[in-house]
Amino acid sequence: MVGIDGSEASEVALGWAATEAASKQVPLRLVHAFVWPQFGVPLGPGPFAPGLRAGAQQIADTATELAHKLEPDVTVETAIVDGFAFPVLGEQSRDASLVVVGSRGLGPALSVLAGSVCVDLAAYAHCPVVVVRPDRDAPAGDTVVVGYDGSPASIAAFHFGRDYARRHRLGIRLITVRSPGTSHHAALSSELVSPANSAPDDPPIKVDRVVGHPAEQLLRLSADAQLVVVGSRGRGGFTGLLLGSVSQAVLHHADCPVAVVR
Numbered sequence: 001m002v003g004i005d006g007s008e009a010s011e012v013a014l015g016w017a018a019t020e021a022a023s024k025q026v027p028l029r030l031v032h033a034f035v036w037p038q039f040g041v042p043l044g045p046g047p048f049a050p051g052l053r054a055g056a057q058q059i060a061d062t063a064t065e066l067a068h069k070l071e072p073d074v075t076v077e078t079a080i081v082d083g084f085a086f087p088v089l090g091e092q093s094r095d096a097s098l099v100v101v102g103s104r105g106l107g108p109a110l111s112v113l114a115g116s117v118c119v120d121l122a123a124y125a126h127c128p129v130v131v132v133r134p135d136r137d138a139p140a141g142d143t144v145v146v147g148y149d150g151s152p153a154s155i156a157a158f159h160f161g162r163d164y165a166r167r168h169r170l171g172i173r174l175i176t177v178r179s180p181g182t183s184h185h186a187a188l189s190s191e192l193v194s195p196a197n198s199a200p201d202d203p204p205i206k207v208d209r210v211v212g213h214p215a216e217q218l219l220r221l222s223a224d225a226q227l228v229v230v231g232s233r234g235r236g237g238f239t240g241l242l243l244g245s246v247s248q249a250v251l252h253h254a255d256c257p258v259a260v261v262r
Helices: 008-024 052-070 085-095 115-124 152-168 214-222 245-253
Strands: 028-034 076-082 099-102 129-132 143-147 171-178 205-211 227-231 258-261
Touching (some): 008 028, 008 052, 028 085, 052 076, 076 085, 099 115, 115 129, 115 245, 152 171, 152 227, 152 258, 171 214, 214 227, 214 245, 245 258
Parallel strands (some): 028 076, 099 129, 143 171, 171 205, 227 258
Antiparallel strands (some): 129 258
């Protein structure tokens, strides 16, 4: 599922989501949150404009055309749902395997992909969320960076990252961050990196143990990655990743798309 609003941000997110849907061989669902009914304004056509609801349909039609152009073999579904972005996309995520949004939305309607919506979705959606920034060049490098702190959420992030890396023929860079003044890195679960537990087509895994601030380390490594994957809630170096300044830094300033896995 991808949130659309006619902005450049949602078009970039749509492109990423279409590629991912094709690689997973699943349908792509385009969802537009139609906010205007919440304000009690006239929605139909008037003397000088086709009407707000017609404008929403145009956004959906344009996005559908773009999706078919990018990935002709992917089945595309479209939904225009009355409501604000976070409640609409959050509820729609119940039936999705992945939600993809742009980090900003400055489309002809009210912004539906604003930064706060991304953070809220990352924290509360019912499935993993990928946030794609429109003002970044194509991701560099050939790795998926996974933040790991030993928590269940970070283990889930690893499995998500491994699946993505396998399908896109990338390597994995598994990162544990030790904050200055502490003495131990998170102990790696043996099942994650043991060759005995690896399938023949599993991507190569490199484990990096670094010292510093979690957000700074993830942002630094994002410059040479196709995707950064983190758990929604962790412990140790990744505590608070979705609650405050660290989450804002990673979601809005990474040099590649960011996936948040609950």
